Amino acid sequence: MSIDLSQFHQVFFEESFEGLDSMEEGLLDLNPDDFDVETINTIFRAAHSIKGGAGTFGFQVVAEFTHVVETLLDEIRAGSRTLEAPHIDLLLRSVDCLREIMNSLQDGEEPDMSLADELKVSFEAVLAGETPAEAEIPEEPPALSPDQPSNGYWAIYFKPDADVLRTGNEPVRMFRELESLGAFKAEAVVCDIPELGQLDPESCYLAWNLTVEGGSRAEVDEVFEWVIDESELSIRWVDGTSETSVTSTDTASDSVVQSADGVVTEDTETSAGDNTPYEIVPEAPVLGAPVLDAAVAEESIGNDDVANAASPEAGAATPEPQKAVVSAEENSSGDAKPAKKSTAKSSETTSIRVGIDKIDSLINMVGELVITQSMLGQLGSSFDMDKLVRLQEGLAQLEHNTRELQESVMRIRMLPISFCFSRFPRLVRDLSKQMNKKIDLVLLGENTELDKTVMEKIGDPMVHLIRNSLDHGIEMPEERTAAGKPETGTITLNAFHQGGNIVIQIIDDGKGLDRDRILSKAVERGLISESDRLSDDQINELIFHPGFSTADKISDISGRGVGMDVVRRNIQELNGSVEVESTPGEGSTFTIRLPLTLAILDGQLVRVGKEVFILPLVSIIESLQVDLGMINNVGGQSEVLRLRDEYVPIVKLHELLNVEPDNYELENGLLVVVEADNSKVGLFVDDLLAQQQVVIKSLEQNYQRVEGISGATILGDGKVALIVDISGVLKMASQNNGRLKNKDHQAA
Amino acid sequence: MPKILAVDDSASMRQMVTFTLKGAGFEVEEAADGQQALAKAKQGSFDLVLSDVNMPVMDGIQLVKELRTLSEYKFTPILMLTTESAGDKKMEGKQAGATGWIVKPFNPDQLLNTIKKVLG
Numbered sequence: 131m132s133i134d135l136s137q138f139h140q141v142f143f144e145e146s147f148e149g150l151d152s153m154e155e156g157l158l159d160l161n162p163d164d165f166d167v168e169t170i171n172t173i174f175r176a177a178h179s180i181k182g183g184a185g186t187f188g189f190q191v192v193a194e195f196t197h198v199v200e201t202l203l204d205e206i207r208a209g210s211r212t213l214e215a216p217h218i219d220l221l222l223r224s225v226d227c228l229r230e231i232m233n234s235l236q237d238g239e240e241p242d243m244s245l246a247d248e249l250k251v252s253f254e255a256v257l258a259g260e261t262p263a264e265a266e267i268p269e270e271p272p273a274l275s276p277d278q279p280s281n282g283y284w285a286i287y288f289k290p291d292a293d294v295l296r297t298g299n300e301p302v303r304m305f306r307e308l309e310s311l312g313a314f315k316a317e318a319v320v321c322d323i324p325e326l327g328q329l330d331p332e333s334c335y336l337a338w339n340l341t342v343e344g345g346s347r348a349e350v351d352e353v354f355e356w357v358i359d360e361s362e363l364s365i366r367w368v369d370g371t372s373e374t375s376v377t378s379t380d381t382a383s384d385s386v387v388q389s390a391d392g393v394v395t396e397d398t399e400t401s402a403g404d405n406t407p408y409e410i411v412p413e414a415p416v417l418g419a420p421v422l423d424a425a426v427a428e429e430s431i432g433n434d435d436v437a438n439a440a441s442p443e444a445g446a447a448t449p450e451p452q453k454a455v456v457s458a459e460e461n462s463s464g465d466a467k468p469a470k471k472s473t474a475k476s477s478e479t480t481s482i483r484v485g486i487d488k489i490d491s492l493i494n495m496v497g498e499l500v501i502t503q504s505m506l507g508q509l510g511s512s513f514d515m516d517k518l519v520r521l522q523e524g525l526a527q528l529e530h531n532t533r534e535l536q537e538s539v540m541r542i543r544m545l546p547i548s549f550c551f552s553r554f555p556r557l558v559r560d561l562s563k564q565m566n567k568k569i570d571l572v573l574l575g576e577n578t579e580l581d582k583t584v585m586e587k588i589g590d591p592m593v594h595l596i597r598n599s600l601d602h603g604i605e606m607p608e609e610r611t612a613a614g615k616p617e618t619g620t621i622t623l624n625a626f627h628q629g630g631n632i633v634i635q636i637i638d639d640g641k642g643l644d645r646d647r648i649l650s651k652a653v654e655r656g657l658i659s660e661s662d663r664l665s666d667d668q669i670n671e672l673i674f675h676p677g678f679s680t681a682d683k684i685s686d687i688s689g690r691g692v693g694m695d696v697v698r699r700n701i702q703e704l705n706g707s708v709e710v711e712s713t714p715g716e717g718s719t720f721t722i723r724l725p726l727t728l729a730i731l732d733g734q735l736v737r738v739g740k741e742v743f744i745l746p747l748v749s750i751i752e753s754l755q756v757d758l759g760m761i762n763n764v765g766g767q768s769e770v771l772r773l774r775d776e777y778v779p780i781v782k783l784h785e786l787l788n789v790e791p792d793n794y795e796l797e798n799g800l801l802v803v804v805e806a807d808n809s810k811v812g813l814f815v816d817d818l819l820a821q822q823q824v825v826i827k828s829l830e831q832n833y834q835r836v837e838g839i840s841g842a843t844i845l846g847d848g849k850v851a852l853i854v855d856i857s858g859v860l861k862m863a864s865q866n867n868g869r870l871k872n873k874d875h876q877a878a
Numbered sequence: 879m880p881k882i883l884a885v886d887d888s889a890s891m892r893q894m895v896t897f898t899l900k901g902a903g904f905e906v907e908e909a910a911d912g913q914q915a916l917a918k919a920k921q922g923s924f925d926l927v928l929s930d931v932n933m934p935v936m937d938g939i940q941l942v943k944e945l946r947t948l949s950e951y952k953f954t955p956i957l958m959l960t961t962e963s964a965g966d967k968k969m970e971g972k973q974a975g976a977t978g979w980i981v982k983p984f985n986p987d988q989l990l991n992t993i994k995k996v997l998g
Contacts, residue, residue, distance in 0.1 A: 182888065185961070354979030
């Protein structure tokens with residue numbers, strides 16, 4: 131039977147990547163002077179599984195490389211080798227190397243083995259003195275080459291250990307195997323059977339004289355392979371000419387040997403073990419703040435390795451900057467592309483592990499839904515008006531069921547943010563080593579859950595912000611000591627829920643933002659003029675301007691041609707925001723706010739003519755009927771609304787989206803004031819309808835990208851409604867009306 | 879039809895083993911570590927247990943010891959999946975009461991041949 135093993139490759143890759151992650155996590159926890167042996171066991175098991183799987187599924191290169199890794203781990207585990215810091219570095223590098231290899235294999239490419247070979251040499255140097263064990267090669271079943279003339283037989287004397295049955299090795303089974311090799315005969319030797327009083331029914335007191343006409347020596351040996359050490363066994367070849375050949379073909383064994391099966395006493399033990407076919411989610415990391423001591427600088431790693439180590443998704447392509455609003459010159463940091471050799475690719479997984487409790491609650495919901503459906507079905511089959519109240523009750527119940535079911539389904543895609551945080555200890559360790567800084571990383575709120583799709587997209591901006599804190603925030607140890615601070619700096623990652631959002635903070639206790647430098651730089655670049663009086667927060671905001679970088683020299687770490695503007699844009703694409711607070715001398719806090727899921731949106735339905743559009747509720751500030759006294763004309767063309775002490779440009783949605791409205795005149799319609807990218811705009815619509823949660827469907831996937839529209843949804847009456855992309859509308863409006871300025875004006 | 883309990887902490891190995899065995903007509907249950915396997919073994923009755931050696935929570939050697947203390951698994955064949963060609967794990971397994979072993983890496987045919995040997 132031949133089975134195509136490639137069907138298991140995807141699962142193998144996924145668990146291997148998980149294994150590599152847990153190896154990395156374990157290795158980062160290891161401290162040569164004091165470590166938990168269970169950590170080593172976990173790391174060893176992961177390597178061992180990868181090796182075993184790789185061998186089975188035909189990835190010989192992985193199996194061979196992992197073999198040396200495993201050997202070292204095994205020695206440390208067994209205590210025959212003392213763990214030293216260089217071992218940890220070497221093992222971490224091999225984790226990276228394996229990741230690269232697996233990535234290539236997963237993409238169906240030939241992996242680059244140069245680094246692996248290099249590391250192998252290092253491993254073998256470490257293991258020197260021991261002969262490195264050969265990588266195991268699958269054993270071929272022995273070829274059928276009888277090493278004896280065809281007329282003759284094997285004469286075998288076999289006396290198994292008395293405990294042979296207790297290991298599940300039934301002699302009968304071996305006889306059956308021998309029988310398959312050729313004509314077979316068994317004769318029991320019963321002289322060792324004790325008196326009934328001393329007889330232990332579970333022991334084997336028999337020996338046998340066996341003859342087999344056929345089979346090679348190797349085949350016969352294989353039959354006894356599992357018992358040979360504990361048995362008396364002699365096997366010899368008897369030439370057919372010297373003995374009468376055996377012709378009996380019926381097996382005598384069954385009548386001779388008492389099968390031990392009959393002795394088994396039935397014992398009905400039950401246990402409360404779970405019998406569920408689902409995967410159980412691995413235990414979430416314990417709540418708390420594991421502190422990583424990243425200050426173990428011993429030998430420096432080559433820059434290349436750091437570059438590789440620094441971002442697991444190495445070389446994530448720098449997003450293409452859209453049309454910059456401000457005509458920035460080239461980045462001061464230069465467009466130095468990181469020297470990476472791996473191809474950019476998103477490491478999006480295709481499967482997800484779900485906790486059993488989530489599945490259970492889902493099944494409960496569906497059960498309730500079925501009950502509601504059958505109740506409504508009964509009502510419908512014989513409906514008259516006096517059942518109206520019950521119908522309404524049923525519909526209310528249906529609504530309740532649907533909402534709960536929707537929430538539960540959404541929860542399936544929620545994962546603890548530790549999945550995203552887990553790569554940062556390594557990043558901080560490697561970078562701080564490279565920069566000779568001492569930094570502790572503290573992780574808080576690791577169990578905070580968020581949607582998998584959001585998690586996949588937030589990794590890169592976070593990497594950038596952490597790099598930034600490391601590079602610009604935390605001072606050198608001597609600087610810190612001079613400033614009366616502990617020489618080890620602290621970077622804290624904190625995640626928590628706030629309303630319908632998840633908030634992620636990157637907090638450092640470094641020197642804070644240098645406002646004077648930011649100001650002078652901004653003036654130099656013409657972002658502001660000398661006379662502008664900015665508040666501290668406004669100065670801090672400047673760092674998110676495209677092309678703004680205060681790095682004096684291009685460092686390997688943050689001078690990557692990616693500025694904070696890109697970080698902000700990436701986060702805004704997820705409908706999120708990022709802000710910075712900073713106290714000079716005490717540190718900075720970057721706060722990212724994100725919606726929990728990208729799939730559902732609280733929307734405000736608005737009507738323009740016959741069309742219904744949806745505005746994201748989060749961006750709406752207020753809605754008002756227009757009083758003509760509040761409208762000013764600017765330059766005879768565009769109209770602005772005076773709202774308390776600022777002027778808000780008015781955008782007529784029907785003009786922008788090219789639909790036929792009921793009202794062309796402002797006083798008959800409504801204005802919805804929305805905000806995005808720190809600008810406000812008043813959208814002119816005919817009417818406000820309901821507010822409801824809508825499920826976002828991608829317009830791009832089903833049709834094409836449309837400017838000013840972020841997606842579509844299907845309303846209760848089956849109609850399709852488009853979701854307005856507020857920042858897109860702002861861009862379109864500013865292109866129409868020249869620059870949209872959003873400075874506070876003193877209303878005269 | 880014989881029932882087999884396949885124990886391995888690697889999902890891909892479990893899948894491969896299960897797929898192979900089911901394809902050959904066996905009934906298969908899976909467990910991801912020794913403790914799960916023990917619970918399943920107590921609940922059901924299996925004609926053969928296939929177990930990896932290195933697993934979290936409870937390893938294969940301990941599983942064999944535990945199974946052998948249960949009267950209904952006193953004589954049940956238990957095969958260890960092992961890569962240790964060094965033999966120390968084989969010995970440990972045998973002392974614990976394992977029937978035999980299958981050396982990893984193995985292909986589906988080797989697995990089936992070995993199992994057919996044991997189950998006849």
